[in-house]
Amino acid sequence: MIGSWLRLSMEAARLAAEANMVIGLRVAKLSRGGPAARKEARRMVSEKVEAAARAAQLTATGGTPLQVVKGYRRKVRANAKRLRKG
Template sequence: MVDWFKVMILVAEANEVIWLRSMKLLRGGPRAKAEARMMVAEKVVAAEDAGAGLLAGESLDNVVAGYSRQVQSNARRLRRS
């Protein structure tokens, strides 16, 4: 069973990251290019991790928690830059 409250928190946090990244990308320049590359690479790794976890029998709550940790880390980093 999935804890839907945690999923909704993840959605809200992800929206903040989307907004922060959008602002950084709109500024352009080398930092925006680096952020775009990092964003794509992170998404590939996150999808691989989630898929591997699910195939190994990991719960959906654990998958959500993994995404949440990454999203929170990105939000902290983007708020500083």
Template structure:
């Protein structure tokens, strides 16, 4: 019983830490300015809308909390990798 709760809690905590890293990377990009900023901001908004819709669909079709959380973490990690490239 507590195993699933603990695992999901740790996954949500990790998602929060990973998301903060992506937010920091995006803020640095905004601070630097340039043509990439507008494209990144547009991408960020469209990704958030798509991710929320996907999570809603997953929940509506009976997916587990773990599946929803891991989907978000996968997207956040992909953004972190993409933003860390020069």
């Protein structure tokens, strides 16, 4: 039991650190303005809605909190990779 809570805590901490990095990258992109910033703002909002829906569906169908956190981490890591490129 302790092991699963520890693992969830570690994954959540990693998610928090990775999300913080993405926030910084997005703020930098948004601060430059222009079409790319507008596109990023729209993408950011739609991703949040989609991610919340996926998390709710996973939870409703028996998914674990760890699975939800891992799902968010996959998306956050993909965003970090994309934002670092350009």
